[in-house]
Amino acid sequence: MRTDTADRTREAGRAMRGAPRTGRQPGPGASADRGQSTLDFGLGASLFLLALIGVLVFVSGTMQPFNEGSRENIGVADRVADSLSEGLLAEAGTPHVLNATCTVEFFDDNSPSHCRHSGANLTERVGVKHWKLVNVTMQADVTGGPEEETLCWSNSDTLVKQADSDCDTVFTAGPQTPGSAADTVTARRVVTINGTDTTMRVEVW
Numbered sequence: 001m002r003t004d005t006a007d008r009t010r011e012a013g014r015a016m017r018g019a020p021r022t023g024r025q026p027g028p029g030a031s032a033d034r035g036q037s038t039l040d041f042g043l044g045a046s047l048f049l050l051a052l053i054g055v056l057v058f059v060s061g062t063m064q065p066f067n068e069g070s071r072e073n074i075g076v077a078d079r080v081a082d083s084l085s086e087g088l089l090a091e092a093g094t095p096h097v098l099n100a101t102c103t104v105e106f107f108d109d110n111s112p113s114h115c116r117h118s119g120a121n122l123t124e125r126v127g128v129k130h131w132k133l134v135n136v137t138m139q140a141d142v143t144g145g146p147e148e149e150t151l152c153w154s155n156s157d158t159l160v161k162q163a164d165s166d167c168d169t170v171f172t173a174g175p176q177t178p179g180s181a182a183d184t185v186t187a188r189r190v191v192t193i194n195g196t197d198t199t200m201r202v203e204v205w
Contacts, residue, residue: 070183073132073204077187080126080134081202085189088117088125098193104153107136107171122173133205135174138191140198148199159196177203 086095089103102115111118111125119125128134139148142161152167154160162170177184184205191200 070185073183073185074187076128076132076134077185077202077204080128080136080204081187081189081200083126084136084202085191085200088115090191096189096191098191098198100153100157100194103138103171103193104169107138107153107173108169109173128204133175135172135177135201135203137173137201137203138171138193138198139201140196142196151198157194159194159198174203178205 084090085098089098089106091097091099099115102112102117105112105115106117106125109121111120117125122128122134122136123130123132126134126136138151140151140159141148142151142159143149149161149163151171152160152162152164153169153171154164154166155168156166160166162172184203187202187204189200189202191198
């Protein structure tokens, strides 16, 4: 009787020592002591790096137009646009209302003494460093079409589009802007000249 009791006690002890320490039983083919494997770590690290690279590419793309050169050009374009629309070409005491005579002289590459702008060339008139390229153009819808046209002062002292046969002084100054330049910035101001609302475009690159 004592022998049977001792045998049953030993068998119960062996069963308890062989039982898993947690209440969760491993599934078929699974190991109860399985931890993170090298494959798991490599897959996780790869996904993290891919996500990080995607974020960096997106952020650098959105910030590209605001690199150091562009920041300087943005400031120059805004300053030139404000200076022309509020002072150099404007009527005294009425910013954004341009003096027609001085505006024509400006685009005719002249600087008469009775006008506020002065200088031998465009960059001197608008106060831009000589290594910066500037274009100033005035546009408006004078024909009722879908788009604005580059303006011109006619022989009869009226505003017409550049292609008009009566065109005398085209309202554009400076070199032609490069369409594909990555560092070209544009500042726009709405001004009035000869009673016509006009868009002044100042491009710097």
